[in-house]
Amino acid sequence: MASAARQVAPAAGRDPGHPVLGCVLVEFEEDEVRFVATDRYRFALRTLRPSALTGPPGRFLIEADALVALGAWAARAAEVTVTAGPEGSGIPFTIRHPGGSRDVVPADGAFPAYREMLAALEGPAHRVVVDRAALIAALDTCGADVPAVAVELGRDRLLVSRPDTGACAARLAAVREEAEPVRIGFDPAVLAPALEAAVGPDVLLEISFAPARPVLVRSADQGSFTTLVMPVALPARPAGGGRAP
Structure with a gap:
């Protein structure tokens, strides 16, 4: 309790x-x-x-x-x-x-x-499992003073960076089968507490790209706790791309 x-x-x-x-x-x-x-x-x-x-x-x-x-x-x-x-x-x-x-x-x-609201949620289009502490540290490094960070998914990796400059990019190992790149924005002041409230070493993110749909943040080893976080709009990519290989 x-x-x-x-x-x-x-x-x-x-x-x-x-x-x-x-x-x-x-x-x-x-x-x-x-x-x-x-x-x-x-x-x-x-x-x-x-x-x-x-x-x-x-x-x-x-x-x-x-x-x-x-x-x-x-x-x-x-x-x-x-x-x-x-x-x-x-x-x-x-x-x-x-x-x-x-x-x-x-x-x-x-x-x-x-x-x-929960009944209206669509199934996730993308799923990724990543080290929870590493993702929190990446948010702290890249997003302490910004309204949004960009989170980009690739095959077995996750990239966190500042969306305006592409700076302070943190590349994290992750578990993800799809190779299709996916880029989504989060307010770090909203996402970080959701990650901190989870338990266990790993966190599961489930992403649906239906309009105005939240992202599910769940402890990979505790199904009884679920958090939903609203994504935020991202600016266009900085000149030169900013995507990690």
Whole structure:
């Protein structure tokens, strides 16, 4: 639960004009609990399998920072019990373990219809697996002060560079079958947190080039955590190409 809170919270919004996006949606039904957050540029979903779940399906909103604090407190125990009232009841969300209990009153508001968004996603046109730490380091080197970086895929390699100059190019080994070159832009301030929230040494990127479609960023070894990141438009290639062989 603590790791789920840490993973999804960075995708929550920070705009006071849209307070509902500053919350994490918690849903429970049948045999799973879902933690969901989005700021409309990123989307994060983590699914947990509880040891037991009773009562009807439900959902509620918790401010992202409050959920992270609850998760940190809950991590002191090997197992916790979570209790929540019906949606809109105002009954506190309560976590209990042998060390005590904590209550949080759910927030008000209507969370975006994320299930419809997920159902509308098309299958990926391109897939690549790359070292997560190496990709984060490449973003830090090339994109710390720019609104976009260019990520170019080739066969078994990935190139990160500044789209305006082609400078500070970082070539990374990757796992990709297709030889067709693919170039896509990302805001490094959006992509880097999605990578940092993932776990394991490798990350999977799934890219669809349908208009305004997000890119799926997933831990290669943890299917229960998924992040979607919106790409950004890139300027034309710099004179001379800028493509690595």
